[in-house]
Amino acid sequence: MLAGIGALIRFANSLNISQTAMKYSLKKLLGFGLILILTAIALISLRPKQVLQPLIVGMNDWPGYSVILYAESKGLFTKRGLDVKLVHFEEQNDNLRATMRGYQDASFAPLPQAMQLDFPQDTPEFILVADVSAGSDGIVARPRLNFMAQMPGKKISARFGSLAHVILLEALWANDLDLDEVEIIDISNEEGVNHLKDGSIDAAVLWDPLLEKTAEEIGGNIIYTTAEIDSMVVDGLITRPAVVEEKQEELIRFIQVWLEVMDAVETNPEEVFTIVAQQLDVPVEVFVQGFQGMIHGDRLLNEKMLVQRQLESVISRGYRLLLESYGHRLIIRDDIVINSRLFSQAVERS
Template sequence: MNKQVPAFAFAGWITCILAIGILVEPVVSAELINLKLGYSVWVGYGPLFIARDKGYFKEEGLNVELIKAEDPKNRFAALAAGQLDGLVSTLDTMTLYWKPETPFVAILGLDDSSGGDGILVKKEINAFEDLKGKTVAVNVGSVSHFFLSYLLQQNGMSDADLKLHKMSQGDAAAAIVAGRVDAAVTWQPHLSKAAKEPNVKLLITSKETPGLIADVLILHRGVLAGNPEVGYRLVRAWNKSIEYYKANPDDAAAIMAKGLGGFYEKPEDIKADLAGATLYDKERNAQFFNGSGPGTALATVKFAIDLWTQLGQISAPIKPEDLVDATYLEK
């Protein structure tokens, strides 16, 4: 984390104002803290571009560079190498990359999937239990696998009850449409597009599992140790962005579409995906971080650690409390 030193400073206070009894707050330094944050193209990360383009980061004394890196493995590798100060990802994914020698922590919830992830099936499949023995396309080790595993556990099943075919979310949707698999775990926009096909239907979506698939803002603990104010400032900038989105949804969607790019070609694409996602404001973050029941950050992290450990994805023990920190939330 680097700092940009201002080229000027104020010489003093305006004493005449003080003389008439008006209190003057200290002058805020023009010094900006430089931060590099990694992201991928997803509507839940869109408010970061509102914070950038509306000047909310600058208002908080931050100069934030948003760096696109679609593969979470590359984002976390860059964080460990000191090439990034932080990143955005899902809670379950961050548990796969946490190590004592490269500690990082989630300080803010950004959004959760409330219909943006789901399972597509052939028309003849009517219940989750009907998937037993069936061929299911899923990106193994991804958030889609996490979603599927949670549902399997809830229904007294496991991966062993299915015939898993490893493929990307886009390929999984194409496979179910082509009839090559019985079911596919995927996300938007593939979910809605494939569900329109006559031989395919939606079995279940993340709307029925609130808080399970949640995106968070993650910072390296070294960044916070060097300047704890960074956490508070990022949170305030995010909250301003969410309030701007609430008050100006059309302009906010245009800013997010332009910033994110990728498959978001126009504001309407943003609005469509927001139908399957819940953006986190100050109140929702308070609920998400300050508790341990279903749908909270701690509960989701604990489940993810247990699940990935069972599946052999995590070998070293991890404490859920090491991965989430509510300290920086705006009161």
């Protein structure tokens, strides 16, 4: 009997030893796990943060995309961690060439001028639609000329190869007129206004606010605007493949800022227009007049034009129109890349 009691005592002691060993092993395991967690946290904190590169964007003072000046004034770029420099150009061809030659990263510019860009060494990528002309561009004619049908045999001013020339080509096409039915006077918009006033030409291609202002000053008539068709006068952000590859994050965040500006235009237009007009040093009403005659580049428009590829048909129609009209005299590009990926990622992360 004593032997049995001794065996029970020894068994109980062995259980206590096993439980102690288990407790020790568990503590050891938990301690090791804690060390791993703390080490991982330390490594994450020591990992260098993503360094964003500066972004240089060229533009002129066209209202459709000069609204981006609102982002600069309100610090929206800084909030996204961006260092953006907006560079002003008088000539859009100079703006686009600066981008394609690597002097800057992107250009706000019209699609038709990108299609005539004389730089075959690289391919333009269209990554954001800023606006589509829907009445802000047109043709003003002298008194007693009321319709495009009266234009055969008349003199119309438009700088050859410029956006004004494209608008004229669209107007003729939309009204079943041939290019050789009118005489194109190869001068600038400003010169066109002066010639219209002195009676040496019959009509001029202009855009707001000069379009309506000139019609009022000469007592003339606006005989055509881009509101009459689905215009190929599409403005947007254009870059080159190397920038898309090297500054993808910067471009995505820039597009996010653009969409913020579009939201501000919708919810607080008075503040946006006032700030941008001050930046451009023009009266607010003048800026608003120019801004109203277009479809603005919000999420919906970019979804249609980029993601749903409607811009492809615009480019195709524009290519045919330009080629038929004066393809023998200028380079007409059919290699414009429509890149919807950056816009889609910007929307997903907004």
